[in-house]
Amino acid sequence: MAHARPIATTRSATGIPTPRLAVWWILASEVVIFGGLLGAYLMHRLGHPEWAEAASHTQTWIGALNTFVLLTSSFTAVLAHQAAEKGNGKQAAKFLGFTIIGALLFLVIKSYEWTTEILAGYTITANNFWSFYYTAAGLHALHVIAGAIIMGFVAVDAFRGRELHRVEIIGIYWHFVDVVWIFLFPLLYIAK
Amino acid sequence: MSENIHHDDHGHDDHHVNYTKIYLTLLVLFVISVLGPELGIRWVTLITAFGIAIVKARLVVNNFMHLAWEKRIVKWVLATSLILMFLMVAGVAPDVMNHEGNNWENVAAKAEVERGLAYMAGYGGEEEEEGEAEVVVAAGFNAEVSFGQICATCHGAGGAGDGVAGAALDPPPASFTDPAFWETRDRERIKTVIRDGAAAVGGSALMAPWGALYTEEQLDQVTDYVMSFNPGNE
Numbered sequence: 055m056a057h058a059r060p061i062a063t064t065r066s067a068t069g070i071p072t073p074r075l076a077v078w079w080i081l082a083s084e085v086v087i088f089g090g091l092l093g094a095y096l097m098h099r100l101g102h103p104e105w106a107e108a109a110s111h112t113q114t115w116i117g118a119l120n121t122f123v124l125l126t127s128s129f130t131a132v133l134a135h136q137a138a139e140k141g142n143g144k145q146a147a148k149f150l151g152f153t154i155i156g157a158l159l160f161l162v163i164k165s166y167e168w169t170t171e172i173l174a175g176y177t178i179t180a181n182n183f184w185s186f187y188y189t190a191a192g193l194h195a196l197h198v199i200a201g202a203i204i205m206g207f208v209a210v211d212a213f214r215g216r217e218l219h220r221v222e223i224i225g226i227y228w229h230f231v232d233v234v235w236i237f238l239f240p241l242l243y244i245a246k
Numbered sequence: 247m248s249e250n251i252h253h254d255d256h257g258h259d260d261h262h263v264n265y266t267k268i269y270l271t272l273l274v275l276f277v278i279s280v281l282g283p284e285l286g287i288r289w290v291t292l293i294t295a296f297g298i299a300i301v302k303a304r305l306v307v308n309n310f311m312h313l314a315w316e317k318r319i320v321k322w323v324l325a326t327s328l329i330l331m332f333l334m335v336a337g338v339a340p341d342v343m344n345h346e347g348n349n350w351e352n353v354a355a356k357a358e359v360e361r362g363l364a365y366m367a368g369y370g371g372e373e374e375e376e377g378e379a380e381v382v383v384a385a386g387f388n389a390e391v392s393f394g395q396i397c398a399t400c401h402g403a404g405g406a407g408d409g410v411a412g413a414a415l416d417p418p419p420a421s422f423t424d425p426a427f428w429e430t431r432d433r434e435r436i437k438t439v440i441r442d443g444a445a446a447v448g449g450s451a452l453m454a455p456w457g458a459l460y461t462e463e464q465l466d467q468v469t470d471y472v473m474s475f476n477p478g479n480e
Contacts, residue, residue, distance in 0.1 A: 068317060068319050070316070070317050070320065075320070078320045078323060078324065079323065081324070082323045082326070082327040083327070085327040085328055085331060086327055086330060086331050086334075089327075089328070089331035089332075089335070090331060090334060090335070093331065093332075093335035094335075094338075094342070096335075097335065097339055097342040097343050098342060100343055101344070101355070102355075102358065102359055102362065103359065103362075103363065104358070104359055104361075104362020104363050104365070104366060105362070106366075107362065107365065118276075118280045121276055122273075122276065125269070125272050125273065125276060126269075128306060128310055129265065129269040129310075131310070132265050132309075132310045133265060181362075182358070225310070225311075226311045226312075229306050229307070229310045229311045230311070232306055232310075233303045233306050233307060236299050236303050236306070237299050237303065239299070240279065240296055240299050244279070244283045244291065244295040245283075245295060
């Protein structure tokens, strides 16, 4: 065996590089996970007028700030992809670093937000609205954490000029996390 | 995105998106989506909050995730996912969003709406401590009404075990007007069964636990109401 390179990364019936096809499949499953959760939330919200009272306690300006942070981190992620396409690994790593900072900032803001809410008595068991609130935002936050960790590995490789195609793959995932928040924001913070 | 369609078959690397322009557009839309709902007009809120969310998501998916230039199979995979998701939501929507139908009633959901609305009426949406809220709900609570809404479905409004939904149950619902029933029951046991279900004391699992519906004080009131059916008390 002269070539130890695995076939799966070189063969492509669809004409799409396998890693990119794989991330799209992941996102297809994520659509059902988040879609089902948000759909369930929306149906209950419409069937329960009394949820409006609970919903009026979410802190819009914190949600808005986090929307801005995630949008910006998406922007830096796509700039990283642009740099990687030009073969500039160091530049790509720098922009991925900015995106990771955005992820950390998002989590810090979220920690502050949840702390104030839990201290005020709005815990996950307070009522069904808060159960959905913490479940949906929590599942999303887990995706932010996972994305930031993976991005760290990709950035280190990219800095050394290796596996630059991964910058685009993690970027696609990251934009999806941003898209989920784009819908979570009006559902949890705006519609009162 | 229509001007980009002709790029479709040219591979992945030759599209030129002005990312900064997309980002600034997203920021402008974001500001509108926050300010629009501040007006407090319902249709403006719907359009600015949810309509703009869809526009923003499309911008990100097409330009940042490059779905606009992706091969068609990816769009089909994602569309299948979306369709299945909507199918599931549409399938359960009638059960979740309605609280009653031709021959069924979601008693727990109705009770929750009622309690929530009573709480809102008591405080007009003002921020209050949790503990105080429960007192208000308890003050507006009527054990007889609650029995009529929940227990009477099976046990009958008069407590004789002749409720409509109870007719088909085996074993049949207990009759509180039967002196024999009270020979083996005391107040503590009645309260336990209401709170934890009859299975908790070795009885039928058909008597469901209702503890989540009541505060401790309300539970006492309902227990007292059930106790009042005992013919031996008169």
